[in-house]
Amino acid sequence: MAAFEARGVKRIFGIPGGGSSLDLIDAAGRRNIDFVLTRGETAAAIMAAVTAELTGAPGVVLTGIGPGAASVVNGIAYASLERAPVVAITDAREPEAGTAPHQVFDQQALFAPITKASRRLTPEDGAQIVEELLDRALALPPGPVHVDLSATDAGSPVAVTVAAPAAGRGEPAGPNPGTVEGEIEAARGLLSESRRPVVVAGIEARAGGTGSALRRLVETLGCPAMTTYKAKGVIADDHPQTIGHFTGARSEAEALAQKESKADLIVFVGLDPVELIPAPWLLEAPVLALSAQSGPTFPVAPAARLHGPLGACVEVVAEAAVESDWTEAELGALRRRLRDRLRLEGKGHTAESVTEAAAALAPKSARVTVDAGAHMFSIMALWRAAAPYDVLKSTGLSTMGFALPAGIAAALAEPERPVIAFTGDGGLLMCLAELSTAARLGCNLTVVVLNDATLALIDIKQQRQQRPPSGVRTPAVDFAAAARGLGCQAWKVGPGDPLEPALRAAFAQPGPTLVDVTIDPSGYGAQLAALRG
Numbered sequence: 001m002a003a004f005e006a007r008g009v010k011r012i013f014g015i016p017g018g019g020s021s022l023d024l025i026d027a028a029g030r031r032n033i034d035f036v037l038t039r040g041e042t043a044a045a046i047m048a049a050v051t052a053e054l055t056g057a058p059g060v061v062l063t064g065i066g067p068g069a070a071s072v073v074n075g076i077a078y079a080s081l082e083r084a085p086v087v088a089i090t091d092a093r094e095p096e097a098g099t100a101p102h103q104v105f106d107q108q109a110l111f112a113p114i115t116k117a118s119r120r121l122t123p124e125d126g127a128q129i130v131e132e133l134l135d136r137a138l139a140l141p142p143g144p145v146h147v148d149l150s151a152t153d154a155g156s157p158v159a160v161t162v163a164a165p166a167a168g169r170g171e172p173a174g175p176n177p178g179t180v181e182g183e184i185e186a187a188r189g190l191l192s193e194s195r196r197p198v199v200v201a202g203i204e205a206r207a208g209g210t211g212s213a214l215r216r217l218v219e220t221l222g223c224p225a226m227t228t229y230k231a232k233g234v235i236a237d238d239h240p241q242t243i244g245h246f247t248g249a250r251s252e253a254e255a256l257a258q259k260e261s262k263a264d265l266i267v268f269v270g271l272d273p274v275e276l277i278p279a280p281w282l283l284e285a286p287v288l289a290l291s292a293q294s295g296p297t298f299p300v301a302p303a304a305r306l307h308g309p310l311g312a313c314v315e316v317v318a319e320a321a322v323e324s325d326w327t328e329a330e331l332g333a334l335r336r337r338l339r340d341r342l343r344l345e346g347k348g349h350t351a352e353s354v355t356e357a358a359a360a361l362a363p364k365s366a367r368v369t370v371d372a373g374a375h376m377f378s379i380m381a382l383w384r385a386a387a388p389y390d391v392l393k394s395t396g397l398s399t400m401g402f403a404l405p406a407g408i409a410a411a412l413a414e415p416e417r418p419v420i421a422f423t424g425d426g427g428l429l430m431c432l433a434e435l436s437t438a439a440r441l442g443c444n445l446t447v448v449v450l451n452d453a454t455l456a457l458i459d460i461k462q463q464r465q466q467r468p469p470s471g472v473r474t475p476a477v478d479f480a481a482a483a484r485g486l487g488c489q490a491w492k493v494g495p496g497d498p499l500e501p502a503l504r505a506a507f508a509q510p511g512p513t514l515v516d517v518t519i520d521p522s523g524y525g526a527q528l529a530a531l532r533g
């Protein structure tokens with residue numbers, strides 16, 4: 001706990017078991033670290049990971065042995081594929097137990113594929129190991145680590161060493177943190193020869209120190225700027241050169257390959273391959289890759305690469321940047337083309353109309369979280385982010401059950417900033433009980449459920465394969481009634497009901513609220529076809 005405190009940890013999320021968890025909760029209290037009880041372990045891990053993303057300090061999640069450890073796995077997978085530094089602490093069996101193997105399996109093996117390291121702590125070297133694990137979690141690319149700790153070991157005295165404060169978010173670990181390495185001349189050559197470059201910012205570009213260098217580069221080039229979903233806001237959505245998101249979908253490749261707006265160079269700035277959908281690479285233009293971590297494997301081999309502190313990489317190539325041939329009219333046409341592909345038809349309320357209504361009525365400072373599913377496309381396309389982390393979404397894992405726990409973590413990290421969590425009905429049902437966590441904590445959070453009683457993203461894939469509907473549609477759930485039962489104020493909006501009064505009332509309340517909107521999913525199929533082919 002001393003090590004966590006020194007690294008800026010303010011709260012730990014989880015569900016305790018009866019072993020080391022209880023010692024740790026006591027110790028946390030003595031260090032002014034809050035223990036935040038959740039209803040599910042995976043939700044706790046998502047909260048820890050999002051806390052890490054927002055604060056730069058490591059996230060910490062605590063679970064019991066066996067079922068508690070098994071139940072946290074999807075949240076740790078989130079931290080792994082979304083590059084969030086998280087410490088997962090599980091109760092562990094006593095080494096010399098000699099007791100029945102009740103609730104016992106190899107927990108370190110369970111976490112091995114989704115953590116950067118997993119260690120059992122002992123009184124002899126436990127404090128040292130915690131420091132090493134924290135360093136591992138924070139080193140690029142950041143990710144989760146696992147700690148197994150038995151009650152006897154947790155209760156034994158150790159020599160506490162307090163860590164030096166860790167490097168801040170985005171500052172690379174390693175022997176030469178300030179050095180840009182790679183094909184500097186080739187990189188500059190590609191940029192100076194390019195007449196029609198396109199800059200794509202990815203997850204690593206969220207780190208402080210990159211955004212301003214990146215904007216300068218984009219403005220010098222006068223070229224189109226795109227961000228991945230995770231990097232949304234790194235270059236503001238309202239920046240005159242922002243044309244949309246880069247996800248690896250066919251519609252983007254088509255837009256950037258068409259005759260009138262053909263890109264001749266794609267510049268990745270901090271893009272992580274995990275951010276792209278697994279589709280064939282369709283762009284012919286060469287790629288210049290600038291990365292904070294060395295050697296990521298992209299679906300296309302870059303013509304040149306640099307790695308090192310990302311802002312410095314950008315500055316190194318910017319020396320060769322000159323104004324491109326792109327015109328304002330071409331940028332506008334590209335933006336419209338990408339946006340038009342995402343238009344969503346439907347009767348009554350749709351994901352598009354709900355997003356537009358919420359954006360018009362939301363408090364200006366609102367932060368948004370978005371779940372996985374068909375509803376996500378319209379929200380990501382229409383919500384305007386001004387800065388990184390204005391919109392939080394699971395992309396590397398693309399997990400359902402994200403928006404509500406992420407919203408709770410965001411509300412706790414910045415209580416003065418309201419949060420709107422957009423979710424499908426399927427995703428919300430995976431973490432519904434966390435509404436009671438939000439109510440208990442008084443989170444300034446509005447959950448907007450796009451309720452179509454369908455796992456729409458899977459439903460449309462099933463329809464496209466001309467299969468009969470099976471296993472994807474369910475009777476509608478009354479989320480407003482459920483939310484009230486869990487301690488939130490809630491409104492239900494049917495297909496013919498006006499949405500604005502409910503949204504207005506929900507946004508006006510400080511405590512957690514929920515708006516359950518019945519939406520028409522019939523336009524999703526055409527939208528997905530336009531996006532991904």
Ligand SMILES: Cc1ncc(C[n+]2csc(CCOP(=O)(O)OP(=O)(O)O)c2C)c(N)n1
Pocket residue numbers: 371372373374375376398399400401423424425426427428450452454455456457458
């Ligand atoms: C935890 C998890 N389970 C399954 C999936 C696969 N999956 C992706 S979207 C989706 C359906 C989402 O349904 P819903 O939340 O109702 O949103 P909608 O697609 O209807 O907008 C499923 C099952 C996933 N991404 N995450």
